Amino acid sequence: MIHFNNVSFGYTKQKPLYANIQLELKSGSVYGLLGKNGAGKSTLLKLMAGLVHPQKGLLTVCNANPMKREPDFLNQVFFIPEEIDTPNIHVLDFAAEQVPFYPRFNQTQFLDYLKELDVPMTKLNKMSFGQKKKVWIALGMASNASLIILDEPTNGLDIPSKRILRKLIASIVNEDNCIIISTHQVKDLDSLIDQIILVDNGEIIVNTDTNTIIEKIIFQHSNQQEISNSWIYHETSIAGHLFVKKREMEEDVSKLDLELFFNAGITNKIAIQELFNQKS
Amino acid sequence: MNFHSNKAIYIQIADLICEKILLQIFKEEERIPSVRELAINLEVNPNTVMRTYEYLQDLEIITNKRGVGFFVSVNGLKKVTDYLKKEFTEQDLPTVFKNMQLLQITIGEIDALYQQYLKWNKKPL
Numbered sequence: 001m002i003h004f005n006n007v008s009f010g011y012t013k014q015k016p017l018y019a020n021i022q023l024e025l026k027s028g029s030v031y032g033l034l035g036k037n038g039a040g041k042s043t044l045l046k047l048m049a050g051l052v053h054p055q056k057g058l059l060t061v062c063n064a065n066p067m068k069r070e071p072d073f074l075n076q077v078f079f080i081p082e083e084i085d086t087p088n089i090h091v092l093d094f095a096a097e098q099v100p101f102y103p104r105f106n107q108t109q110f111l112d113y114l115k116e117l118d119v120p121m122t123k124l125n126k127m128s129f130g131q132k133k134k135v136w137i138a139l140g141m142a143s144n145a146s147l148i149i150l151d152e153p154t155n156g157l158d159i160p161s162k163r164i165l166r167k168l169i170a171s172i173v174n175e176d177n178c179i180i181i182s183t184h185q186v187k188d189l190d191s192l193i194d195q196i197i198l199v200d201n202g203e204i205i206v207n208t209d210t211n212t213i214i215e216k217i218i219f220q221h222s223n224q225q226e227i228s229n230s231w232i233y234h235e236t237s238i239a240g241h242l243f244v245k246k247r248e249m250e251e252d253v254s255k256l257d258l259e260l261f262f263n264a265g266i267t268n269k270i271a272i273q274e275l276f277n278q279k280s
Numbered sequence: 281m282n283f284h285s286n287k288a289i290y291i292q293i294a295d296l297i298c299e300k301i302l303l304q305i306f307k308e309e310e311r312i313p314s315v316r317e318l319a320i321n322l323e324v325n326p327n328t329v330m331r332t333y334e335y336l337q338d339l340e341i342i343t344n345k346r347g348v349g350f351f352v353s354v355n356g357l358k359k360v361t362d363y364l365k366k367e368f369t370e371q372d373l374p375t376v377f378k379n380m381q382l383l384q385i386t387i388g389e390i391d392a393l394y395q396q397y398l399k400w401n402k403k404p405l
Contacts, residue, residue, distance in 0.1 A: 030325055166323035171316070173326050191289060191324040211331065214288050221286070252371075253288045 001027045007057035028175040032193035033182040041182040049079045078145040082152040088125040104144035113138035130156040154188040186258040198265045218247045219257040232271045233264035281322045290331040
């Protein structure tokens with residue numbers, strides 16, 4: 001679905017952000033894009049959507065070159081940005097303006113989603129930030145686009161809406177589309193993500209699926225004082241140690257702890273990369 | 281659904297299905313929810329539910345009728361009981377034993393409490 005081949009990018013020529021990255025994303029999955037503030041998550045998403053252009057290398061998205069911004073490419077991609085900017089018009093008029101760009105847009109779904117997300121039928125300027133965001137989410141989910149990009153979708157959402165968003169995402173995943181979510185709130189969406197892309201300092205540290213993660217490493221808690229040198233990463237508090245270690249063949253798999261995995265990837269990059277080298 | 285324990289989510293969903301079979305909410309030879317229905321209901325990735333269903337198929341607890349859906353196996357109840365017994369013995373019991381040792385509780389004390397429990401709680405089935 002998406003293929004980065006030796007892509008380099010920087011906002012200025014002198015300061016490259018990404019240098020020669022290789023990355024492949026397949027359809028049928030929900031990707032979680034994780035990275036610290038300023039790591040370049042949004043930039044990576046913008047590259048995919050054709051909003052910024054690679055300085056060099058080859059980038060293919062839905063069999064097209066996003067740089068060309070052809071209608072047949074753009075109508076397959078829906079981007080829900082983190083910061084939203086909406087004109088001062090009624091929600092339905094706003095939707096009517098967007099719909100012609102998405103041939104597979106489903107109006108019935110859109111109205112259902114608005115209702116489920118509890119969005120008022122008013123002008124957009126009368127809405128709160130969270131409500132506007134929900135309008136965008138409903139549009140994106142109803143667009144039936146092949147590639148749906150959500151940049152920090154849970155920011156600004158109230159408690160019930162996060163649950164609805166999870167249900168909506170679970171309902172739209174299919175073999176032909178690809179959903180990419182960039183988020184810091186991993187606990188909001190971790191049960192939906194089945195592929196993890198971890199970025200740091202302009203580098204793709206890891207791109208792997210959650211099954212591989214739980215097969216290769218174990219997330220555990222220990223009350224014991226001592227720290228084992230077989231641990232890839234650990235966090236210590238009065239309650240003991242939370243640690244990540246390589247899983248042995250006979251050991252039971254544990255639940256993926258995305259926060260712990262993230263911290264392990266950032267602090268012990270080499271060990272994580274050794275385990276998950278990006279051949280696939 | 282809250283995935284509290286440290287087991288992988290696909291296993292926790294398998295445990296949930298097993299519990300429903302044990303309580304005969306899902307009966308032998310009856311259809312269970314589709315992958316998509318269950319994924320939406322539990323707010324998880326459909327691929328995770330698919331993994332659960334593959335796991336339960338390997339244990340012969342459920343069977344896949346192509347194009348129709350997933351069904352509890354003919355002798356699903358027995359298979360579930362065997363599976364849950366194994367899980368209990370291998371995973372829950374060691375924790376109980378550890379605490380018994382730590383708190384110096386004898387098996388006699390446990391037996392007395394268990395007999396009392398049985399008196400007050402009739403078997404739900």
